[in-house]
Amino acid sequence: MELRRLRYYVAVAEELHFGRAARKLSVSQPALSQQIQLLEVEVGVELFLREKRRLLRKVELTEAGSFFLQEARKILQASNKAIEATRRIGLTQKEVKLGTYRMMIRSRILDILTVCSQRFPDIDLKIIEFPTHLAVQDALIEGQLDLGVSLLPLHSNQLDGIALKPGYLKVMLSTTHPLATENSLRVAQLRHEKWVDINRPIHTVYDDIERMCKKAGFSREGAIVQEVSSIELLSGLVSLGIGIAVVPTFFDASGIQGVVCKDLINDDGSPFTEVVINAAICYKLLNLTPTLQALANAFKSYT
Amino acid sequence: MELRRLRYYVAVAEELHFGRAARKLSVSQPALSQQIQLLEVEVGVELFLREKRRLLRKVELTEAGSFFLQEARKILQASNKAIEATRRIGLTQKEVKLGTYRMMIRSRILDILTVCSQRFPDIDLKIIEFPTHLAVQDALIEGQLDLGVSLLPLHSNQLDGIALKPGYLKVMLSTTHPLATENSLRVAQLRHEKWVDINRPIHTVYDDIERMCKKAGFSREGAIVQEVSSIELLSGLVSLGIGIAVVPTFFDASGIQGVVCKDLINDDGSPFTEVVINAAICYKLLNLTPTLQALANAFKSYT
DNA sequence: TCTATCCAATAAGTTTTTCTTATTACAAGA
């Protein structure tokens, strides 16, 4: 038997609904049905009342099923506890230095701190901020850091990393901007705008954006009225109506007063994915311990 | 975390030797090394003392490792107990009728009974013997049986089954036979022998064997001095020197006085696998419950 | 009673994970 199946089983048994349980597990409904069937065969017993050709459409537990639910919960809990306790005993490294860069989104940093304190309570995570994502990579190579969040590509083969979900671009506008009523925007609709943006030296996709505009028949050259060093500052300028900006899709602007974000779309209405911002959790290969790897994995799945 | 990794871990931690543990688990050594590494990353801690570039080549547990071993044992035990107890509660069917055929090897039947009583102690397994493997299939269709062991192919699409390991042919000789000193035999070496065999109506590969002999330049026609109805009787005749016989490789003749078995090989020395005897655990699709499926799986992996 | 909707099961094909067979690298013993 495998714990995956127990996790799936517990989800279905708690929801009593395959569709909902599947959503909760971020898995498709057929995958879930299959795994539950396999589990039933493994145990050799029907866990859900389904035999009656679903006369009542409700999913219900059999007697054996509800017993098994209790046991499954215990086993899952025991395995989590075992990992935690083992970690506590075996941690060689109590302090981990994680490098971030100025442009990095505050909410991501918060997420990371949260995950760490929950899943690795004995690790003391020190966040060290660098001016640019490249400075993070340098610091990793020089051994000043254990882990770093940076943008791809990595500029040394001493480094490696785990990619996070790729980010695309969205448009940030003042709520009073004429285009703020649109659902989504095509690049061409931005041709006569004033822009604000991040300082070129820190910028990883400046040229990509320029290329994107050229393709749509205009240029931002001369239309960029101000450059700043952080995305938070940028949103300030946008909210004041100084200009519009493009920001990564993973930047959450919902808490920021006076700005709205609009999806960028192609002419056919499909999402615009030509410009990609790839971030990763990276480390120096020589310094990679199981602990750091486990941490990196944990961050990956939560960001 | 997955239980597979825990099982692997316990094996290595008990053996303190990757190679031996791998053999015990019927898995290759690299697979085991990989899974253990993944487990270490998952837990975030080194479980084995390996970092020291193996100055002593011995595999040793870290402190965290031996704690984790205890926990892993507990979890595995709990999951086995959970399945057993759930089975006990949920079993809908206490009696299972399993059909076998006369030619079937006694030791296999014993294996099956053993597995059942160990893994499904609440099930009362009734063995019913039929004259031929075809009679087993008929009885399944008529609903007289829950499961059956039979030879492939299945003669109805109402039936399905799980194939067992394929069997090939080996030669059974009297210990006093001139060829009994050989290590292995080519078909052509048997051209002047007298034969005993199973009754044609029960025989599934009679024609295959005849074809095999023809290929080697002779025929058994006329050289078959007696036909019998069970493989045990057959070995009796062989031990008396009445003739030689071909039997399935999975037939264990080591307990039978006065006979030896020799592998059949091709001219190039490779094993002769042209004639295949395919057995399967089968069932009627309509009557298939999770319990029967679980039983069938259990038998499959033990035979 | 018909139609639309909801839901789990099934089917087919893809992706991910695990496993296998080399091969390597290192230590220890002859």
Next chain:
DNA sequence: TCTTGTAATAAGAAAAACTTATTGGATAGA
């Protein structure tokens, strides 16, 4: 130094799990 034993690594094969699309049965509303 050469051989042997052992675990780690690499690369490709096999198995397991997952995806989307479809089916079929059951309910609810027209």
